[in-house]
Amino acid sequence: MKKYLTIAKNKTQAEFSHRANVFAYIGGNMLDLFVQVVIWTAIFSSVDIVGGYSKPEMITYVVVGWIFMYLSTNYGYEEYIKKDIHEGKLSNYLIKPVNYLSYISFHSIGRLLFAFSIILLQALFFILFFRGTLIFSLNPAGVLIFILMFIFSYAIKFSISVIIGFMSFWASDVSGLYFALNILNRFLSGAFFPIAFLPATVAKLSYFFPFIYTYFLPIQFYLGKISLSGGILILAGQALWIAVLYLVIKFIWKRGLLKFEGTGI
């Protein structure tokens, strides 16, 4: 366990070494959220309710959703794994007493810890800035469930990244798959706009994908549109998806290793 914690620690330290880049990302994040808030403010200047959302609910959906999404994002591990496979670096891990999946998971946690410190600072700023508009509706049990939803969302997104990355055992370029899935993810997770805005058939369809559990449902829970027992059901749904994705990862990892040629050794 100690070796994996060291991996996470090293990654956090490495991320902090590019401070200018970090500040630029903060600036970009601010701008991203600023534009979304401005758009919704302009829309709510002429109506009180849009798709069942009041202005405070929509601003909360955007701001809390933004924080939730960026905290649970895994930052391109598909590309990382692809490089390890195509450049033969994977061989290094295979001969060492480390489990590659654990290695990559802790590497990602190291990045998450770094992202946490940065995004929490921004989140604090946003919460103070929008304090008159944001909705704070959770009780202690709700907070606990919401934190668990965040952890599970992260695990779902990370698992999808790993699966795409492992596709590199067979495909020379997985950027198309990654790009397409990323668009699908943002659309079906409700990151572009709430799923409730979509036609009923598309909205129903989105429940068959794991993406909705990584944004829309947790934020609905946060807004109080889903009850505590509903929140537990969401957690169960997330856990089920994590289990399914884990089995898929294990399956393609075994198959992929048979295909792996160790290029670069």
Next chain:
Amino acid sequence: MLRYLKIWKIHVRAAFMQRMAYRLNFFMIAVAVIIHASITVIFFKVLFGYVNNIAGWNFNESMLIVGSFLLVDGLIWTTCAQLTGIPKHIKLGTLDGLIVKPISTQFLVSVFRADPEDWGRVATALFLLTSSAIALNYSLADIFSRLPYYIIAIACACVITYSVVAFARCLSFWFTEAGGTWYICENIIRSAGYPTDIYSHVLVRLLFSTVIPLAFMATVPAKIFIHGFDFWLILSSIALAVIFFFASRKFWKFALKHYSSASS
């Protein structure tokens, strides 16, 4: 000039051949690009189910902004792929090989990559513009009388966008990890897809008309398409395009002086 055009054509062909080596991947990206472009349309379609206008723009007029934005964005991706070549060449040190070539280095790094799948974005934009013009009941005479000015506005928007991207990419000469600066730039460009009239604060409007000329990337071309010739809008577009292009050129030359090769 002809030589530059020839080199650009060669790069475009090479990029296409490179993409065709992995056809399934190309197909997936192309489809995703069209879906991505369509999501903005869906977003507006949904919104206009609840409101009649956003900052004074009705649905079809808003689609002209979205169409203009997709057109500019698509053209930038298909011709120079948002200058992704600059940070890559700096990081790998391969810029050395380009500096010694008897042609403008800025041109070479600009055309280094062209993404053919983004023609899908351009096609979506043209479809949107045409369907919006029809929905707005414009006659052919109306369209053809406005088209030359619209093309000028779009050309200026492309130059402005290119220049803003060049500024952001050139920061890679100082920072090895400059993904963050690109992220800012990407968000700036993306926000041009909405009517800049939504920014009600006078300072923000001034900022997005001059320092970061967001308004001239899509909203102004759409206004010209709707209202026809507007001397001040056309003049401002051309002036901003010239200023931004020469400023980015100057910045490129300044940044190039700070280049320290990574490999040789």
